[in-house]
Amino acid sequence: MTGQQGADESFETLLRQFDELVSALESDDLALDEAIEKYELAAQLARRCTDILENAELRVRQIDEALDGGERY
Amino acid sequence: MYVLDIDQLTAYLTDMLETDPILSDVWVRGEITSFFESRAGHCYFTLSGAGSQLKAVLFKGNRFHIGQLPKVGDSVVAHGRVSIYADQGQYQLYVDFISGDGVGLLQLQFEELRQRLEAEGLFDLSRKRPIPELPRVIGLVTSPQGAVLHDILTVLRRRFPAVEVVVSPSMVQGAGAPESLVSALERLWELEECDVIIIARGGGAPEELAVFNSEILARAIFRSPVPVISAVGHETDTTIADYVADLRAPTPSAAAELVVPDRRDVKAAIDARFEEMSGWMERYLDERRVEIERRCARLKHLSPTREIERHQRSVEMLQLRGATAVRRCIEQAEHRLESRVLQLQVLDPRAVLARGYAAVETVDGKTRLRSAAAASREEALRIVMSDGDLIVRPSGRERA
Numbered sequence: 001m002t003g004q005q006g007a008d009e010s011f012e013t014l015l016r017q018f019d020e021l022v023s024a025l026e027s028d029d030l031a032l033d034e035a036i037e038k039y040e041l042a043a044q045l046a047r048r049c050t051d052i053l054e055n056a057e058l059r060v061r062q063i064d065e066a067l068d069g070g071e072r073y
Numbered sequence: 074m075y076v077l078d079i080d081q082l083t084a085y086l087t088d089m090l091e092t093d094p095i096l097s098d099v100w101v102r103g104e105i106t107s108f109f110e111s112r113a114g115h116c117y118f119t120l121s122g123a124g125s126q127l128k129a130v131l132f133k134g135n136r137f138h139i140g141q142l143p144k145v146g147d148s149v150v151a152h153g154r155v156s157i158y159a160d161q162g163q164y165q166l167y168v169d170f171i172s173g174d175g176v177g178l179l180q181l182q183f184e185e186l187r188q189r190l191e192a193e194g195l196f197d198l199s200r201k202r203p204i205p206e207l208p209r210v211i212g213l214v215t216s217p218q219g220a221v222l223h224d225i226l227t228v229l230r231r232r233f234p235a236v237e238v239v240v241s242p243s244m245v246q247g248a249g250a251p252e253s254l255v256s257a258l259e260r261l262w263e264l265e266e267c268d269v270i271i272i273a274r275g276g277g278a279p280e281e282l283a284v285f286n287s288e289i290l291a292r293a294i295f296r297s298p299v300p301v302i303s304a305v306g307h308e309t310d311t312t313i314a315d316y317v318a319d320l321r322a323p324t325p326s327a328a329a330e331l332v333v334p335d336r337r338d339v340k341a342a343i344d345a346r347f348e349e350m351s352g353w354m355e356r357y358l359d360e361r362r363v364e365i366e367r368r369c370a371r372l373k374h375l376s377p378t379r380e381i382e383r384h385q386r387s388v389e390m391l392q393l394r395g396a397t398a399v400r401r402c403i404e405q406a407e408h409r410l411e412s413r414v415l416q417l418q419v420l421d422p423r424a425v426l427a428r429g430y431a432a433v434e435t436v437d438g439k440t441r442l443r444s445a446a447a448a449s450r451e452e453a454l455r456i457v458m459s460d461g462d463l464i465v466r467p468s469g470r471e472r473a
Contacts, residue, residue, distance in 0.1 A: 012208075019346070042350060057230075
């Protein structure tokens with residue numbers, strides 16, 4: 001992928017991580033420090049997701065028969 | 074020189090006709106001049122042109138494609154293959170689709186393909202795949218020129234720009250367009266990046282949109298490894314591609330609306346989830362706090378302070394009891410003393426004198442006289458009274 005963000009930084013991935021963290025936090029019987037750590041991480045992810053939503057720019061590229069990958073709009 | 078028997082010749086001719094690209098998949102137009110339906114449900118009829126005739130047969134197995142059977146005198150368009158009925162040495166059209174000539178050929182071809190693919194299961198709802206809620210990469214098969222690409226990108230930018238679009242350009246009308254569309258799809262598949270593919274074209278004349286009614290495109294959409302959204306023409310145009318796609322969007326812009334959520338909704342959902350999580354965290358911390366408080370209470374209960382206090386109290390109690398006992402001893406002693414004093418006071422001879430008695434002594438006061446006999450022997454007597462003494466002389470003795 002040739003995006004501005006790496007594959008693991010995609011909105012979808014971040015959102016999924018956020019969801020998983022919240023679910024883990026709410027379902028597991030976590031130790032206090034673990035819970036706090038997860039909470040802070042989740043808060044961070046939520047901020048990053050929101051940030052992406054507000055600031056992301058659509059990434060567009062075109063593939064051609066001849067050359068695979070390249071050319072951006 | 075070959076000498077063929079009749080069977081060989083017939084087999085050769087049959088093979089020729091059935092492998093011919095035109096005769097094996099042909100549309101014909103004509104008038105029905107005879108019609109016979111057998112008891113088994115097969116239909117045998119003759120199609121006539123201006124100066125020639127064609128025998129035709131419609132087997133029962135293909136009849137479910139056809140709404141109403143034609144009758145003699147109808148002008149029809151039929152689809153099928155030309156082959157030989159060997160028993161009678163007669164070539165004929167094996168019909169799989171037939172319809173009145175009132176509608177256009179394109180429409181007939183469309184109907185024939187639609188029914189055939191439907192029968193094959195290409196449109197089955199059970200095979201429609203869900204469109205991912207949040208695609209990362211969207212493949213877009215469309216013309217690199219024209220408003221469609223611009224419209225779709227505009228909607229995506231406005232609605233949810235946190236995605237990537239891979240445009241796979243294609244011809245969308247004219248000869249070769251179906252093949253171009255298929256290879257544009259294939260190029261996207263090869264990338265293995267797309268979560269969903271939109272195949273789009275703007276509005277146009279039915280002949281232009283017919284590209285999206287091609288069988289090879291339908292089959293390509295059917296075998297796509299990722300869900301396909303079709304967005305061809307306007308809302309009223311429905312193509313074979315629409316039927317076979319996992320989701321049909323009424324227009325290209327609508328496809329862009331359908332493929333991504335509105336970013337405001339997503340943000341609201343994140344906020345709500347975060348709020349929920351914060352609430353949970355607060356409860357979690359409260360629970361811990363209560364737990365700590367409970368332990369503190371237990372600790373307090375177990376503390377030696379209580380034991381010390383208990384001992385202190387019993388020491389105080391002992392002190393109090395001791396003091397009381399001592400006080401009681403003293404009181405009892407005082408009481409005894411007082412009664413002795415009273416006893417003493419009772420025995421005091423002066424007290425007796427005070428009550429009006431008197432003691433009789435010798436004049437010198439040395440001997441107390443205890444009888445009248447003794448007193449009568451004395452010359453003088455000392456009478457001791459409470460307020461002083463008297464010296465008296467006895468004058469005689471009276472009988473007691």
